[in-house]
Amino acid sequence: MKITLTARPGSKSTRFPKTLELDGTPKSLTAHDLAKAIQREFPKYTLDRQRVTTPDKKVLDAHDSATLASFGIEDGGSVQFKDLGPQIGWQTVFLIEYGGPLFIHPIFYYLSKLIYGTEIEHSTMQTLTFIMVMLHFLKREYETLFVHRFSHGTMPFRNIFKNSAHYWILSGVNLAFWVYGPWFQAGKAAAARSDLYIYACLALWVFGELSNLKTHYTVRNLRPPGTKTRAIPYGYGFSLVSFPNYFFEFISWTTVCFLTKSWSAVLFNVVATGQMYVWAIKKHKAYKRDFPNYPKNRKAMFPLIA
Missing domain, CATH: 3.10.20.90 (Phosphatidylinositol 3-kinase Catalytic Subunit; Chain A, domain 1)
Known part of the structure; x- marks a missing residue:
């Protein structure tokens, strides 16, 4: 023909x-x-x-x-x-995106005199936030290398700059500069947190991170290696929403907002949650379109809400 x-x-x-x-x-x-x-x-x-x-x-x-x-x-x-x-592999894209905060946060945390012009004695809140952010993005890098199976192999190379800006700027420079600054250092009233408050934030953050990881493994196991197989996910978190991974990540970053009480964390969380919600709605509609037997009581991202 x-x-x-x-x-x-x-x-x-x-x-x-x-x-x-x-x-x-x-x-x-x-x-x-x-x-x-x-x-x-x-x-x-x-x-x-x-x-x-x-x-x-x-x-x-x-x-x-x-x-x-x-x-x-x-x-x-x-x-x-x-x-x-020209294209770039999605695995490489994610490694670059998540590598930004892993590179940026230590600069602001350890080089305070260079950044702020003064040595900083970090408060418990600042140190815990630093650990949480680093562990979160190290988990992301681990998932990229060993958990995720990508349905699309590549994306246009030019998009890497737009995609990376979200992580390098909002969760990188924006969050690090404001959270690790002298206004939150040890002894400042703005950094005062009770032990109970800190432990509660840490416990909720660990719950969100581990729950997010568990749902990623659930999705991974639905797709045999080298295939684009799609199936309806069931199990932990999926009885309530189609994308509990997004919901649990929202919980993690909301915990960071409460721990830091910083508008920089709120800004990142609002933008990130908004984007995840857009993705969740789009993919939720695709599930319902492609699977006639898809559970009707599931919401897209937020249990019982939307």
Whole structure:
């Protein structure tokens, strides 16, 4: 069959339109076959760099085994092609994102004279916050390397700067500068916390972190290595919400807000929770769409609420 590649509107590429000849019919050829044919014609455009859409905006996943006919593509038809640009693996993305706070927080904590112009005797609150932040992002790095199985292999390299800003700036510089400053050092009224208050915050934070880790293992075990298998998760936390991992992370960072009583922690938590909620709603709708038997009583992220 023949199929014509056209460029997205506004593209100045001189390579398109380009007609490809594929050995087969729309009923026998798949989206993956088309993606491989594009890569043979243009070796630069690896499968993960390609975004191919039909005239009615249906996306052909380069790894999809669905036939071209199922997308309404006929012999002699056309699709629109977009180069997504150089790619970077998601595992590398997360390692870079979470590495930011691990690099930034020790600078502010240990180099107080350089940052604030004075030596700081850290309060119990500051020291505990430092330990909690470091352990949280070390856990994130561990999960990235040994727990998560990614359904998408790569993302456009240019997005790494936008994605990293959230962690490097909000949970990095923003949180570290304000929490480890002299206004919260030992002896200052703003840093005063009772032992009971500190132990309660620590206990709630540990609960949130360990619960988050447990739900990540639950999701991991739903997807055999090297597959994109999707299934309905059950077990700890999932009886109430579709994404208890987000809810437990919200608990962890809310605990940091109460421990520090700093608006910098609140700012990061509000932005992070808002983003997680957007993701949760989108994925929750996908669950209900793709699984007719999906539990109807589950909320997206917050138990009994939403």
